[in-house]
Amino acid sequence: MxxxxxxxxxxxxxxxxxxxxxxxxxxxxxxxxxxxxxxxxxxxxxxxxxxxxxxxxxxxxxxxxxxxxxxxxxxxxxxxxxxxxxxxxxxxxxxxxxxxxxxxxxxxxxxxxxxxxxxxxLNKLESWVRYALAEFRDLKSSYAKTMFRLLKQFRTTGYAYFSKEDFFELLDMPKSYWNSPSNVDKFVIKPIKEELTPLFRGLTVRKKYGKGRGKPVIGYSFTWKPEKKDANDFSQGQLQDERQKLFNIQHNGELTEQEKWRAIDKVKGLTLGSTEKQ
Missing domain, CATH: 1.10.10.10 (Winged helix-like DNA-binding domain superfamily/Winged helix DNA-binding domain)
Structure with missing residues (x-):
């Protein structure tokens, strides 16, 4: 399976x-x-x-x-x-x-x-979202799981934008996060970046700011290297899959060094902090 x-x-x-x-x-x-x-x-x-x-x-x-x-x-x-x-x-x-x-x-x-x-x-689909069950189920954060599904809908374009309202609703975030960008960054964006960077080459997350006092965040955009239309979702084998994930982490310019270490730990199934200690 x-x-x-x-x-x-x-x-x-x-x-x-x-x-x-x-x-x-x-x-x-x-x-x-x-x-x-x-x-x-x-x-x-x-x-x-x-x-x-x-x-x-x-x-x-x-x-x-x-x-x-x-x-x-x-x-x-x-x-x-x-x-x-x-x-x-x-x-x-x-x-x-x-x-x-x-x-x-x-x-x-x-x-x-x-x-x-x-x-x-589910039947006779004219358009569809498609992805590997194993990639989805191996993600640990519910936010990462949801964003994985959403980004796979735009797999061949490499770009997705969500208004702040849609972002909060689709990810089912606590209402208390609405006026707390630091909580969104720490508890939502951070796990999404660490868990999805291995699966989306060149993943970036950008905030869109509105006009007015304090320049409030009004949306979030995601970019990554588009997949080919004829690309399949089949595993290439555990070693090759892991090699590709580690490559995506190491060559991502958006992650901090610590975020890369945590992402590597998650891919390898290690206790968080293991890679950093090496």
């Missing part, structure tokens, strides 16, 4: 995953990765399959069931919708209509069914 690909309609990226933990994000998108082009049929995941897909660490089934249930409860809060050109006709719907967890079965499983009206988000 090392080359599992996630592919869905860009509309799915416009819905903030409010209060999702990194574990719950992994479970959610692991399910999404297997729902593509399955029509409205019910898809069954054994516990072992879902654990492997999502790289789930705790092994006790009761803990796993609790995490799946919390993920589903939060998924039910995700509302998708459409409106007519006039804006007078609007409809809203959830992504899944059936979700069954059976931990008593000889081989415990989860059954999932996509709501009929939500099928265009």
């Amino acid at each position: 090392g080359n599992e690909i996630i592919k869905y309609d860009p509309e799915l990226n416009t819905i903030p995953l409010r209060k999702f933990t990194p574990v719950e994000m992994n479970l959610f998108f692991s399910i999404i990765s297997r729902m593509r082009d399955k029509s409205d049929q019910t898809i069954r995941f054994t516990f072992d399959q879902l654990k492997e897909l999502s790289a789930y660490k705790p092994t006790a089934n009761n803990r796993f069931e609790d995490d799946i249930q919390r993920t589903y409860e939060k998924m039910m809060g995700l509302h998708f919708g459409r409106r007519s050109k006039s804006g007078l006709t609007r409809e809203f719907f959830v992504l899944f209509t059936e979700f069954k967890i059976d931990g008593d079965a000889e081989e415990p499983y989860v059954d999932v069914k996509v709501y009929e009206r939500a099928l265009p988000l």
Whole structure:
């Protein structure tokens, strides 16, 4: 399952995953990765399959069931919708209509069914967001995970801009950060840069300032080397993947020396501070 690909309609990226933990994000998108082009049929995941897909660490089934249930409860809060050109006709719907967890079965499983009206988000896509599940699930910060998805939507252009309002909403940041740029820098931008630089060559993050007193931040732009349209998302093998990530870190002019050390530690799975001590 090392080359599992996630592919869905860009509309799915416009819905903030409010209060999702990194574990719950992994479970959610692991399910999404297997729902593509399955029509409205019910898809069954054994516990072992879902654990492997999502790289789930705790092994006790009761803990796993609790995490799946919390993920589903939060998924039910995700509302998708459409409106007519006039804006007078609007409809809203959830992504899944059936979700069954059976931990008593000889081989415990989860059954999932996509709501009929939500099928265009996962089936016969005219445009899409695509990326490797392994790259997504290996990210630790929920902010980095969300920004990874958002940037992959613009993979071949190498540029994405978000107004401050959209940036806060999509990343589901605390309201207290609105007037605290230092918190945004420390707890949001910093992990995004450290975790995504290995995956986006030449990644830069720039603030856009408005006019008026204090020149407030009004938006954030991201640039990186565009991917080729025919580029695939398959792993080239652990050693080659790691070599490419380290190259991207070492040749990024935006990261401080300390940020590079932390990024290297994360890629190698080392305790933070290990590279700095060498």
